[in-house]
Amino acid sequence: MIKIPLTVVGAEKLKVELQRLKSVDRPAVIAAIAEARSHGDLSENAEYDAAKEKQGFVEGRIAELEGKLSNAQVIDPRDLAHTAEGRVVFGATVELEDLDAASKVTYQIVGDDEADLKDGKISVSSPIARALIGKYAGDVAEVVAPGGIREYEVLDVRYV
Structure with missing residues (x-):
């Protein structure tokens, strides 16, 4: 098995989301299916179809998170x-200077499921994170971006 960082x-x-899916969403879907079943003919019951579809999504997400x-x-x-x-x-949390734009940014390198650029969290599998891994403060990382190669200088590395 491949370990997921x-x-x-x-x-x-992820644990909080899993708990919510199991304790709130799953029972709500079960209740919606029961309610839709009580309306009779399932062959033309849009509520039943929607509830079954939602149940498939919830169960799939539970399996994925587990x-x-x-x-x-x-x-x-x-x-x-x-x-x-x-x-x-x-x-690691990395403070960088974009040498092309002369601006500073700070990112934390996190797992794919945690990445959120608005929070300053980038995926470990992103091009910028791959270019930064192994670098030290003072090093320059070249990142291949859609607009061409960008250079970032590592200003500081913190572990918070």
Whole structure:
């Protein structure tokens, strides 16, 4: 099995979503199916069809989350400070300077399910994260972007 890297925060979010799906969404769908069944003929019952479709989505998402959590490699970025020694690794928060635009940005490198650019979290499999992995403060990373090659200087690496 392939291990799926997650930060502690990301794993907790997936657990909360899984709990909500099992304790709130699943019972609501079951109740909706029962209600639709009580209306009689199922062959032309749009409510029944919609409820069954939603049930398929909920059950599929539950299975997906259970699979991800069972294969998760949960990494606490605070534990990396001693082993990473200033190197950009999964879970690190990296302050960068875009050398082309002369602007500063800060990103945390997280798992695919946790990535949210608005929160400054980028996926470990994104081009910029792949270019940054292994770099140290002062290094320059070249990122192949759709608009051409962009250069980022690593200003600081933190494990928070």
